[in-house]
Amino acid sequence: MEGTAGAAARPRRRRKEARPAELLEAAVEVFAEKGFAAARLEEVARRAGVSKGTAYLYFPTKEALFKAAIREIVLTRLAMGEREVEAWQGSSAVLLRRMLEQWAQLVRSRQGGLLKLIVAEARNFPDLAAWYQAEVGERGNRLLAVVLRRGIERGEFRAGDVEAMAHIVACPMAFRAIWSNSVGCYETLPLSDERFYDSYFSLMLAALRPEPQETPDTQETKE
Amino acid sequence: MEGTAGAAARPRRRRKEARPAELLEAAVEVFAEKGFAAARLEEVARRAGVSKGTAYLYFPTKEALFKAAIREIVLTRLAMGEREVEAWQGSSAVLLRRMLEQWAQLVRSRQGGLLKLIVAEARNFPDLAAWYQAEVGERGNRLLAVVLRRGIERGEFRAGDVEAMAHIVACPMAFRAIWSNSVGCYETLPLSDERFYDSYFSLMLAALRPEPQETPDTQETKE
């Protein structure tokens, strides 16, 4: 926070402890904005309030800084969600909605561009892609699947291929995370947050609703 | 096709007509793989079976080639869809499924990485982002909305915020288009195409299904 703002006329100061975190935060911002290759280390350093040389005191290469930034920011978020799911007492629909809303909040934050960054650089950093898929993608999906399974057992949701359903339920959020931090940055999104989330939750809950007792496909075509 | 494959020991040939298209195709491939900044013009030229100098005979700068490639590839696809929707006679659910399947096919093609490319470079090329949003994103969404509106009028789908619903229905496809051309390139996707599409179609059709006649939200409020 401090590095980003007060870069002007700063007297040279020694702050060994705070530097790495400031650099990582600045790095995620710049990398998410420009992509790895187009990002300039001098700009990362400037936003962190130090000179380029300083960055190299803490990270040996541009690539190391890049990977450290992603790993650093990503962790510790799912753990919170996992704890909440375990402790939850109320209805599964509300739990589901709560989780998605927390994700939405993350998307709007400073680090919202992270998923886009991963996607953009996956083919240049296959090891990073594999790590992300396993450690974040799959783990998040498992968490959602737990919620769905719980809802099915309680009779709130209809049964089905739980993991696939979890994945598809997550897709609109994931897509919005990517889109609103790329194309949506310049062209205002055609769909307001409110309309998007209203329709999103209502469609997903409708999709998960148990089948009606009679055959579902339009016995009488109303009109 | 010819440029990509037979680059070895090619005798120098004059083919003024075919060059631009070959260069554009190679360009989309390389740009989608590496991103704009990391892509090398020499590699684009090599895949098109020519030398770097030749590329500059047809496109003045790297950026011009980049934008031409995207615009070229993107167009003429929606028009087909629009014609099909207009002429369709059968059920809206089948039409919807057909459209999504055609999109899925496009994603698996050589140009599948295009959406990922747009997303990755949007912040470096704001004008391109705006153009894409308006000319492709919104137009595609309008097309889907037409299908939904048709389904609602025929009593096949439930009413609602049609444009928002169209957007959300499209999200899983869009996300898969991006993901399978980035992270999914190296880590095999945890969900097979078959499972994904099965659950996708079934969830979306369930979401669009008209409300049951009794009050939808669990007549006895448990919890």
Add this chain to the structure above:
DNA sequence: CGCCTTACTGACCGCCCGGTCAGTCAACCT
């Protein structure tokens, strides 16, 4: 068959940025 046009080549240039390191000065110790 020889000449001319021009599509095509690839060696070359200059800039830009990742990475280095000799020097500087803030902070702490005594």
Add this chain to the structure above:
DNA sequence: AGGTTGACTGACCGGGCGGTCAGTAAGGCG
């Protein structure tokens, strides 16, 4: 205060790539 450490700086280097252009030969024409 003076000395010492080591966090920090920024000028510098070298390589790599976007972009150029003088030269080469394919192909058409008389």
